[in-house]
Amino acid sequence: MPREYERSSRIAGQLQRELSELIRRQVKDPRVHGVTVTRVEVSHDLSHAKVLVSVLGADAPQPEVTAALNHAAGFLRHALGRMLKLRGVPELRFQYDETLDRAAHLSALIAKANVPTHDDGDPSA
Numbered sequence: 001m002p003r004e005y006e007r008s009s010r011i012a013g014q015l016q017r018e019l020s021e022l023i024r025r026q027v028k029d030p031r032v033h034g035v036t037v038t039r040v041e042v043s044h045d046l047s048h049a050k051v052l053v054s055v056l057g058a059d060a061p062q063p064e065v066t067a068a069l070n071h072a073a074g075f076l077r078h079a080l081g082r083m084l085k086l087r088g089v090p091e092l093r094f095q096y097d098e099t100l101d102r103a104a105h106l107s108a109l110i111a112k113a114n115v116p117t118h119d120d121g122d123p124s125a
Contacts, residue, residue: 012040014084015049019092022079023069031068038097042090049090052097062096069094 020037034056041050055065069076073092081089 006044008042008044008046011046011086011090012042012049015042015051015080015090016040018080018083019051019076022076026079027069027072027076029068029072031064032072035065035069038099046086046088046090049092051092051094052099053094054097054100066094066096 016037036054038054039052077089
């Protein structure tokens, strides 16, 4: 009988919590200010982790933010190794999460589509 939660899912949640704190407290690069870890996807063999991030306020361009985080990936992986009780810490790969941007775009399209029009032929309306 399969478990309710796979080990990779549990580790992904733990990595998300720990990475959020590490980025906020220990990464000094100003390009990563306001970064939020939105999701972590860990491979089944626990060797790789895709870390999806978003930027609050979008002050820094997304390519610069992900480049800064990927540059700090070794430091973050080493810090995670000291914190977590894992035999091996997954290799971290940071990517920008476009979910919030897509949601805002769709909301704007829906709002635009719901604007009432006055096409009853009356030019004063």
